[in-house]
Amino acid sequence: MSDQKLMNVESFNLDHTKVKAPYVRLAGIKAGANGDQIHKYDMRFCQPNREHMDMPALHSLEHLMAELSRNHSDKVVDISPMGCQTGFYVAMINHDDYDDVLDLLAKTLEDVLEAKEVPACNEMQCGWAASHSLEGAQELARSFLTKRNEWNQVFA
Numbered sequence: 001m002s003d004q005k006l007m008n009v010e011s012f013n014l015d016h017t018k019v020k021a022p023y024v025r026l027a028g029i030k031a032g033a034n035g036d037q038i039h040k041y042d043m044r045f046c047q048p049n050r051e052h053m054d055m056p057a058l059h060s061l062e063h064l065m066a067e068l069s070r071n072h073s074d075k076v077v078d079i080s081p082m083g084c085q086t087g088f089y090v091a092m093i094n095h096d097d098y099d100d101v102l103d104l105l106a107k108t109l110e111d112v113l114e115a116k117e118v119p120a121c122n123e124m125q126c127g128w129a130a131s132h133s134l135e136g137a138q139e140l141a142r143s144f145l146t147k148r149n150e151w152n153q154v155f156a
Helices: 055-069 098-114 134-146
Strands: 023-031 037-044 076-081 087-093
Touching (some): 023 098, 037 098, 055 076, 055 098, 055 134
Antiparallel strands (some): 023 037, 037 087, 076 087
């Protein structure tokens, strides 16, 4: 993208035609005024512009990862789905150990496979409670986990 203007959003500067999902990459670090650092990871499930996650499965996976990841670390700030439906952003505070982040994500996805229900899947706690699929979320988790050895390989 050297011939294009640098964008404010890091992922808009990533050449999505060159990446090879699945992967987990450090997408940026933000430093706070008091020295805290937020590490933002791009957790890509689907090949950009070739495939995407269905919304009910993605939505349930978001709920599951957001809840279950915190059983493994108090460093999780947020796990947010990408609007393009190809992955998630994972934000961690004061935690720059990439291999440990991969282990945390693997443990979380293993927990997803064992889940019996989607947390906060009701009208009181969720803005679109009718749009969930535990089975779909578990299939996404299973597929991502089977390619664990590829997570650190971002480019084809």
